[in-house]
Amino acid sequence: MIHRLTFIAANTFREAVRDRVLYNLVAFALLLVGAALLVGKISIGLERIVLINLGLSAITVFGVVLSIFIGIGLVSKEIDKRTLYTVLARPVRRWEFLLGKYLGLTATLIVNTFFMCVGLFAALLSVTRSLSQTDLPILIAVYFILLEFLIITAVAILFSSFSTPIFSAVFSFAMFVVGSFSDDLRGFAGMSEGIQRQIAYALTYAVPNFAAMNVASQVAHGVRLPLALILHNTLYAIFYSGMALSAAVLIFERRNLK
Amino acid sequence: MTEARSVRSTAAILLLLCATGSIVSLRAIDRLRPQATLEEVLYLRSPKAVKRLFLGFTGLAASIYWTKTVQYFGSKHHEHAMRFDLLPPLLDLTTSLDPHLLVAYETGSIFLAQRPPEGAGKPDLAADFVERGIRNNPTDWRLYYQLGFIHYIERNDYAAAANAFDRGSTVPGAHPWLKIMAAMMAQRGGDLQTSRFLWTNIYESSEDRTIKENALVRLMALRVDEEVSSLEQLVAGFKMKTGKAPTSWQEIISAGMLRGLPLDPSRKPYVLNNGRVLLDDYRRFPFVRKGLPPGTASSEFIMPGALRPKDARAVQPKH
Numbered sequence: 001m002i003h004r005l006t007f008i009a010a011n012t013f014r015e016a017v018r019d020r021v022l023y024n025l026v027a028f029a030l031l032l033v034g035a036a037l038l039v040g041k042i043s044i045g046l047e048r049i050v051l052i053n054l055g056l057s058a059i060t061v062f063g064v065v066l067s068i069f070i071g072i073g074l075v076s077k078e079i080d081k082r083t084l085y086t087v088l089a090r091p092v093r094r095w096e097f098l099l100g101k102y103l104g105l106t107a108t109l110i111v112n113t114f115f116m117c118v119g120l121f122a123a124l125l126s127v128t129r130s131l132s133q134t135d136l137p138i139l140i141a142v143y144f145i146l147l148e149f150l151i152i153t154a155v156a157i158l159f160s161s162f163s164t165p166i167f168s169a170v171f172s173f174a175m176f177v178v179g180s181f182s183d184d185l186r187g188f189a190g191m192s193e194g195i196q197r198q199i200a201y202a203l204t205y206a207v208p209n210f211a212a213m214n215v216a217s218q219v220a221h222g223v224r225l226p227l228a229l230i231l232h233n234t235l236y237a238i239f240y241s242g243m244a245l246s247a248a249v250l251i252f253e254r255r256n257l258k
Numbered sequence: 259m260t261e262a263r264s265v266r267s268t269a270a271i272l273l274l275l276c277a278t279g280s281i282v283s284l285r286a287i288d289r290l291r292p293q294a295t296l297e298e299v300l301y302l303r304s305p306k307a308v309k310r311l312f313l314g315f316t317g318l319a320a321s322i323y324w325t326k327t328v329q330y331f332g333s334k335h336h337e338h339a340m341r342f343d344l345l346p347p348l349l350d351l352t353t354s355l356d357p358h359l360l361v362a363y364e365t366g367s368i369f370l371a372q373r374p375p376e377g378a379g380k381p382d383l384a385a386d387f388v389e390r391g392i393r394n395n396p397t398d399w400r401l402y403y404q405l406g407f408i409h410y411i412e413r414n415d416y417a418a419a420a421n422a423f424d425r426g427s428t429v430p431g432a433h434p435w436l437k438i439m440a441a442m443m444a445q446r447g448g449d450l451q452t453s454r455f456l457w458t459n460i461y462e463s464s465e466d467r468t469i470k471e472n473a474l475v476r477l478m479a480l481r482v483d484e485e486v487s488s489l490e491q492l493v494a495g496f497k498m499k500t501g502k503a504p505t506s507w508q509e510i511i512s513a514g515m516l517r518g519l520p521l522d523p524s525r526k527p528y529v530l531n532n533g534r535v536l537l538d539d540y541r542r543f544p545f546v547r548k549g550l551p552p553g554t555a556s557s558e559f560i561m562p563g564a565l566r567p568k569d570a571r572a573v574q575p576k577h
Contacts, residue, residue: 095265184322186288187329205281212287232286239279246273253266 004092005100012104016070017111026062026112030119047127049220052138055120056216060145063113064176067149070108071156072168074101075252095249102157102245109149117142137219140230144213147237151208152176154244161248161255179208208240303347305354312355320356327352327362331369335376342378345369349387353394363391364404371412381412399436402426406439416447424456434464438472445480445545454480478523479545482537486548489520489528489535503533522549 035054075098078084087097120138125131155175159168178185182204189200213233215225312319327348334342349366353359369377371384388405395401402422409419420443427436441456454477461473492515496504499513507530510516519527526538528549537549 093261093265095269181322184325184329188325190329205284209284209287212291226290229287229290232283232290236280236283236287239276239283242276243273243280246269246276249269250266250273253262253269 001096004096005103008087008092008097008100009104009107012074012101013107013111016105016108019070026115030116034119034123048124051123051127052120052220053216055123056138056141056145056219059113059116059120059142060148060214060216062116063109063145063149064152064173066112067105067109067153068156068169068172068176070105071153072160072165072172074105074157075160076165076168094252098157098161098248098252099245102153105153106150109153110146113142113146113149134222137215137222137225140225141215141219143230144215144233147233148210148213150237150241151179151210151244154241154248155208158244158248158251161252175207176210179210180214181211182207182209183211209236212236303351305351308351308355316355320352320359320362323348323352323355324359324362327366327369338375340374342369342374345378346380346383353387353391357391357394360391360395360398360400363388363395363401367391367404367408371408373412381408384408385413385418397429399426399429399432402429403433403436403439406436406443410443416443417449419443420447420449420452420456434460434466434469437463438469441473441476445476445483445547448547450480450484476545479543479547482522482543482546483548485520485522486528486535486537486546490548492516493530493533493535497533504530506530 075084078087084097088094117139120142121131121135124135124138152172152175156168156172159171163171185200185207186204189197189204192200212229215223218225308319308323309316327345330344330348331342334345345366349362349370352362352366356362367384367388370387371377371379371381373379385405385408388401388408391401392398392405402425406419406422406426409415409422413419420440423436423440423443426432427434427440437456437460441453441460444450444453444456457473457476457480461470461477464470464473492510493504496510496513496515504510507516507519507527511518522528522537522543524539524542529536529538534552535549536551537543537546540546540550540554543549
């Protein structure tokens with residue numbers, strides 16, 4: 001089983017790396033990180049803050065775009081090209097196929113994020129001339145961004161397990177937006193009464209919570225993040241991704257592929 | 259059990275376990291970030307930047323910012339905070355994004371005007387904020403009403419309040435009480451001439467019997483205020499002329515400065531007490547600001563026993 005999963009994941013990674021769109025996106029992200037240098041110059045005394053905020057935002061946005069656009073194509077492309085039948089004709093189970101694809105894409109995203117992170121630190125080094133301990137929380141912010149990618153990729157695979165690529169992209173992006181505003185949704189729930197309150201609270205648990213993972217502004221100001229937050233965000237990302245993937249497996253297992 | 263069923267059962271169990279796990283961990287995250295929704299830093303303060311960020315969906319952006327404003331104020335209020343630093347920029351952003359969001363002007367100005375910890379304690383800013391709302395929504399009389407109340411309650415500027423109510427009363431569809439409020443404010447501010455004009459206008463334009471009668475009571479109170487002022491001037495003139503304060507009206511009449519006993523609208527003579535001019539029974543005269551015993555506040559209500567306009571000497575508006 002592990003062998004099969006690794007094989008599918010490695011293939012997915014290879015396929016994603018070969019995709020030209022991916023290079024374009026990484027180039028754009030690095031360009032944006034570079035642009036942060038210029039924006040930082042325009043502002044007074046905010047170079048470092050602007051650079052970190054803009055850099056982390058660029059990593060998030062482009063990573064999410066990658067997660068969604070590659071994630072939604074993982075299943076549908078295999079069906080369209082009819083390569084899925086070849087894979088499933090071998091001793092590969094459907095859930096192994098899905099999980100392998102997920103792991104492959106996750107690996108791709110980790111590698112991309114690593115390069116973008118290197119770009120960000122290079123830009124930071126050119127602005128501040130040296131890196132210090134206060135820059136370490138940036139790595140935590142990047143780690144949280146990776147956790148977001150884990151969730152959004154799982155969500156994209158869930159939608160692609162039953163919907164068309166376009167709708168999967170729209171749904172996944174909508175989930176990202178709603179998840180980013182989850183604090184506002186919680187605030188709305190707190191102000192509501194009766195059934196509306198219960199529905200709003202239920203929604204806050206149903207949609208992914210990305211607000212707690214967006215710590216760009218805190219790390220830009222050198223705020224130390226509690227260890228408990230890192231732990232709970234990690235657990236949350238694992239559980240939420242697990243939930244989305246389990247639902248995807250349930251749907252994909254029942255899906256008629258003929 | 260077939261293999262497919264076994265996979266489905268495992269996936270269903272995992273789904274439930276992961277859902278429970280995500281809820282538990284999310285609750286733990288919430289405990290770590292109790293003020294998560296209410297950060298003290300407002301990064302985007304430029305309405306133009308926010309407009310572009312929301313791709314032109316300014317109505318939606320305004321609604322989101324208004325929700326944030328209410329959340330911010332609510333949480334600060336709950337903490338009994340004495341500072342509401344983000345309130346002005348949040349309101350500015352909200353109304354810049356949607357200049358016609360009346361609720362933001364109406365409620366936001368209350369948030370701004372009230373004294374801490376009930377509000378930000380910035381009545382001048384609140385008045386400016388509503389003025390901006392009026393500029394953007396000149397046909398909405400409620401904003402004038404709101405502005406008048408801010409001037410009246412929070413700024414104690416009766417002339418400005420009268421002006422706001424009066425401007426609002428000219429807006430088509432405005433509530434008739436705006437005229438009344440304008441007149442009341444003018445009266446309170448000591449601008450008797452404007453007040454008389456406005457009350458006369460109310461008396462003549464209203465078809466409501468109660469409003470008409472109330473206008474007459476107000477006119478009666480104005481007349482008392484004017485008469486007491488004139489009599490006080492007379493007493494001061496007598497003192498200047500003779501070098502001593504008069505002890506009775508008779509002395510002034512004998513000096514040829516007054517033709518007869520000065521009567522209040524209930525046809526009872528005004529009382530001269532240690533050089534002060536007082537009403538014989540001030541409780542019969544609601545709304546009067548003069549002729550009251552020292553330390554007595556004016557009654558703002560028509561209490562039982564008050565003099566009715568029909569029992570008073572002529573108070574009908576003169577033309």
